[in-house]
Amino acid sequence: xxxxxxxxxxxxxxxxxxxxxxxxxxxxxxxxxxxxxxxxxxxxxxxxxxxxxxxxxxxxxxxxxxxxxxxxxxxxxxxxxxxxxxxxxxxxxxxxxxxxxxxxxxxxxxxxxxxxxx
Amino acid sequence: xxxxxxxxxxxxxxxxxxxxxxxxxxxxxxxxxxxxxxxxxxxxxxxxxxxxxxxxxxxxxxxxxxxxxxxxxxxxxxxxxxxxxxxxxxxxxxxxxxxxxxxxxxxxxxxxx
Numbered sequence: 001x002x003x004x005x006x007x008x009x010x011x012x013x014x015x016x017x018x019x020x021x022x023x024x025x026x027x028x029x030x031x032x033x034x035x036x037x038x039x040x041x042x043x044x045x046x047x048x049x050x051x052x053x054x055x056x057x058x059x060x061x062x063x064x065x066x067x068x069x070x071x072x073x074x075x076x077x078x079x080x081x082x083x084x085x086x087x088x089x090x091x092x093x094x095x096x097x098x099x100x101x102x103x104x105x106x107x108x109x110x111x112x113x114x115x116x117x118x
Numbered sequence: 119x120x121x122x123x124x125x126x127x128x129x130x131x132x133x134x135x136x137x138x139x140x141x142x143x144x145x146x147x148x149x150x151x152x153x154x155x156x157x158x159x160x161x162x163x164x165x166x167x168x169x170x171x172x173x174x175x176x177x178x179x180x181x182x183x184x185x186x187x188x189x190x191x192x193x194x195x196x197x198x199x200x201x202x203x204x205x206x207x208x209x210x211x212x213x214x215x216x217x218x219x220x221x222x223x224x225x226x227x228x229x230x231x
Binding site: 042048105107108110 | 149151155159160163166205207209212217218219220221223224
């Protein structure tokens with residue numbers, strides 16, 4: 001049973017295209033995240049949703065638009081793809097409560113989506 | 119600002135002990151995580167410290183000193199499968215009560231026979 005799943009696993013596309021990545025978690029968590037890991041392996045938060053509400057929105061170009069239809073799903077749509085968008089995108093989830101106990105907030109990561117923009 | 123430093127690479131011998139250090143400067147510090155990431159795979163949780171001291175979990179231990187902004191991950195009885203990147207991540211509290219994780223660049227550990 002996969003806890004956090006992402007599709008697709010690999011995505012190769014041309015510059016200027018629009019693409020979507022989907023994420024689903026079956027852990028019953030309230031909070032989901034999108035991270036970008038670049039070629040230098042830096043893992044950086046992009047967005048976070050808690051119960052379908054956007055709670056973290058880092059300085060990400062507005063070509064990136066997350067959507068959370070329900071608390072088990074968080075999708076990422078990217079418009080007008082650029083070469084610099086090539087990276088691995090990880091989805092994660094946690095049971096996150098405001099100022100909650102740390103043990104409840106361990107983030108569980110999906111397998112990643114490897115995006116290559118040509 | 120937020121800053122997390124850890125060595126880029128380390129090598130060690132199978133069966134030995136290795137210590138991976140992490141120093142941080144963050145506002146709203148609210149805990150520190152260590153994650154392991156094998157090449158081409160997702161990060162997986164190893165340990166969490168929010169109070170000063172040592173947390174032990176089998177072959178892995180993690181230490182935190184909040185006054186020094188310092189943590190280390192100690193791996194004992196190294197095995198070849200421990201070759202991976204080890205990511206230090208600080209949990210920082212934000213306005214509105216939600217936290218976010220700020221990751222270091224990771225330390226790539228190579229274990230040799």
